[in-house]
Amino acid sequence: RPFYYYEEVGSTNQVAKDLAEQGAPHGAAVLAEGQTSGRGRLGRGWLSPAGKGIWLSLVLRPRVAPWQLPQLSLLAAVGVASAIKEITGLEVGIKWPNDILSRGKKLCGILTEMRAEVEITQYVILGIGLNVNLDIEDFTRDLWPLATSLKLELGWEVPRLPLLQSLLYHLEGWYQIWEKEGFVPVRESWKKASVTLGRLVKVEAGNEVYEGRAIDIDGEGRLLVEGADHTLRRFTYGEVTLRI
Ligand code: BTN
Known part of the structure; x- marks a missing residue:
């Protein structure tokens, strides 16, 4: 897969979108050490200090109708949860649709953006922001009760490269399952990790x-x-x- 690596960008989702518009293939990945204007869901920003997280965007070209795309962001959450478990042993929870939580605080957020014309999906940008080694000072005070990082949860610095490899591996694995078997297995796994249902x-x-x-x-x-x-x-x- 084409892999684009940057020291610093505004938003990896924006870079990935531009690449997708220029024809980047399915699976193209954009990774940055830091983002100066990281984007969050619902018009919010995303704190992305350099060297402290995994700020990643993937270009996907799924062969499905636009209305099936919300499934992809749940799939991404399942993939991220599998990677965190594999590399750190930490059991995380998923809050609908795709926030990854530990002890009720947010560890990872996912932002999907897409371009679709009637019935045809052109591309989807899957943006993943995983707080790996952020220290408490890296968060603004208002985020202290809401956000956390793997380092804060575990008490040790987590090596980002193995985590990134595991993340890509699990995302690809789940994507293949989704292509072959549809949403059923993804939904099952999502439900197991859910901290939303029943509440x-x-x-x-x-x-x-x-x-x-x-x-x-x-x-x-x-x-x-x-x-x-x-x-x-x-x-x-x-x-x-x-x-x-
Ligand atoms: C959320 O609000 O929960 C979603 C946050 C998504 C952040 C990631 S970091 C990599 C990618 N680039 C962005 O600008 N946003 C996403």
């Missing part, structure tokens, strides 16, 4: 705020939430806050 949650999607119990994810990866009046709501995107 009371608040979901913020657009202008709407909905509270209820997270029941399941459906065959597309959408979150099913049951409200107090027993009506079911399905969410394709949104920000989940775990209640109790």
Whole structure:
């Protein structure tokens, strides 16, 4: 696969998008030591200090319809969780759709961006931000209760190269399973690692705020939430806050 490595970029997702527009093939990878304007989900930023994390974006050209793409971000979360487990032994949880948590704090975020025309997916950019060796001073104070790193969780510095190799290996493995067998095995593995299902949650999607119990994810990866009046709501995107 073509591999692009940078000391510093604005956002690896933006670099990957530009490459995809210029025809970069499926599997092309963009990695940077540091990002000056890392992007997060829902219009937020992403803290990306140099040398402390894995800031990675992959160009994917899946042969599926655009509406199946949310499955890919759940797949990515499953791949990241497998790599963390393999290299560090740490058991992490996944908060819908694809936040990786340890002790309730965020270790890794995933941002998928895509270009699709009616019924045809042109490309998907899968952006992964994994907090590997960030120290507490690397986070702004407002993030202290919300964010963490592998080093903070484990008490030791985690070598990034083996972790990156394992990450690419597991992502590719899960991608192949998804291509051959569809979403069923991915969904199963996602559910095992889920810290969302069964919990009371608040979901913020657009202008709407909905509270209820997270029941399941459906065959597309959408979150099913049951409200107090027993009506079911399905969410394709949104920000989940775990209640109790
Ligand atoms: C989130 O908000 O949870 C998603 C964060 C995604 C961050 C990664 S870091 C590599 C890639 N480049 C970006 O600008 N964002 C993603």
